[in-house]
Amino acid sequence: MAISDKQIKEIRDILLHSKKPLFLFDDDPDGLTSFLLLYRWLKEGTGIVVKSSPKLTNQYVKKIREIMPDVIIILDKPMVDQDFLDEAKKICKPTIIWIDHHEPQNNTGVKYYNPRVADDKDNRPTNYWCWQVVKEDRPDDLWIAMAGCIGDWFLPEFTQEFCEKYPKLMKDPVERVEDALYNSKVGRVTRVLSFIQKGPAKKTMSCIKILTRVKGPDDFMEQLTSQGKYLWKWFSQVNGYYQELLRTVEEPKDExxxxxxxxxxxxxxxxxxxxxxxxxxxxxxxxxxxxxxxxxxxxxxxxxxxxxxxxxxxxxxxxxxxxxxxxxxxxxxxxxxxxxxxxxxxxxx
Structure with a gap:
């Protein structure tokens, strides 16, 4: 494991001893599922989706002042301004964890977990490593890990286990991740996780709050609950915008x-x-x-x-x-x- 068992245990221990964690996560399926896996396990903290930029910048320092966290967990952000880390340390001296799988960075004042530090070819997504943290305690959240992995174009070794547990979402394992993403119901789950993060931040956070509480994907995929219906309604509206845009793309004439x-x-x-x-x-x-x-x-x-x-x-x-x-x-x-x-x-x- 490029992020070692010892490091996974270190992440667990830090989070289990936290009193007021703050999660800052990227606005894609990998970032969201990373947050969901950790939050649904820990049942503590505040989550904030970091939109519009691959870099976590100083604009989020104000959230540090508002929340005064004892632990900050940065998830799936390729870059973080050193000024952000320095200011956070000055404000409340939190332990800062950064779990990522993009090109390794050299920031200071942060506990950095990235599989590419040990093996540059190992870019298994952030949610994969978050699943290693929580899987013993939250086995029923396997659907979140699977949806996040394929959303980042990665077929995990637990695909067979997923198919056995959720045959409605994927009956049999596939050889290509794109077939899971575009020809299975778990791919639809991934699209839901992506599209509910579009639009106003307030709407996004309302949908994410629902996802922290659902029993499973059927809550929204089958609209079994009022909250599931709310989430599906917003997804359907966003998907309509997307399909309209997709229809305007012309077939390429060159490379x-x-x-x-x-x-x-x-x-x-x-x-x-x-x-x-x-x-x-x-x-x-x-x-x-x-x-x-x-x-x-x-x-x-x-x-x-x-x-x-x-x-x-x-x-x-x-x-x-x-x-x-x-x-x-x-x-x-x-x-x-x-x-x-x-x-x-x-x-x-």
């Missing part, structure tokens, strides 16, 4: 499928890029959303190593990007966007 949109209330860049990669597996997928003077984008390619390509294309431009070998995020100023695209096309030749 690059480039799609720009300017939706100002909801971001679907990651969801679109993943589904279009499934639909066009031989293409490079670049989905870009314009907002507030910049493009926030998702880049996908099953064959190319993307981070060095992004670094080369971004040289001298106002922006940044990075992530996994075949899936990255990019943020770039609108004035430099066309140049970045031109450079990307050259790299793909």
């Amino acid at each position: 690059l499928l480039l799609f720009n949109y300017s939706e100002d209330k909801m971001s679907f860049t990651s969801d679109l890029s993943n589904e279009l990669l499934y639909k066009y597996p031989g293409k490079t997928i670049f989905i870009c959303r314009e907002k507030s003077g910049e493009f926030k984008c998702s880049l996908r390619d099953t064959n190319r190593n993307l981070p060095p390509i992004i670094e080369k294309c971004m040289n001298g431009l106002d922006g940044y990007g990075g992530g996994h070998e075949h899936a990255c995020g990019v943020c770039i100023n609108v004035d430099d966007f066309s140049e970045f695209v031109n450079r990307l096309r050259e790299e793909l030749k």
Whole structure:
């Protein structure tokens, strides 16, 4: 295990002795399920979804002052401002845990758990490691771990166990994670977990609160409870927006499928890029959303190593990007966007 049994125990011990934990988690299925697994196990703390940026910045320092946590748990955020960590330490001297699986960082003042520190090729998602923390005590939350894993394009070794326990969600194991994501009901659960985080923060947190309390996925998938019906209604509304947007994407004419949109209330860049990669597996997928003077984008390619390509294309431009070998995020100023695209096309030749 790239995050060792000793480290898993250390995480457990810190959380079990916490009195006022604060969870800061990424706004994707991996981040959300990581939070849900830990919170439903610990039954203590405050959860805050970190939207709009791959970096946890100083804007969340005010939450530290409001809550005064004794432990801060950062989940599935690729980058954290050192200033945020330093300010948090000054305010209330919390123990800070950061569990992640993106490119390893070198921040100080934080207990950092990342499988890629020991093995750069081991990028098993954050929720996978959170499942290792809680699985002995919360076996019925296996559905959360499974939905989170496939949402981050990873088929875990407990897939067979999941199929046996939840045959309605996946009858038999599949060989490709994309088949689980787009051709099974557990993939639908993953989409629910993604889409309920779209739109207003208040609506998002209401849905997340419901997920901390549901008995299982049938509560919302079958709308068995009033809260499940509420969650499903919001998901259905968001899914309608998504399907409408998806229908406007044209078939690619060359190696690059480039799609720009300017939706100002909801971001679907990651969801679109993943589904279009499934639909066009031989293409490079670049989905870009314009907002507030910049493009926030998702880049996908099953064959190319993307981070060095992004670094080369971004040289001298106002922006940044990075992530996994075949899936990255990019943020770039609108004035430099066309140049970045031109450079990307050259790299793909």
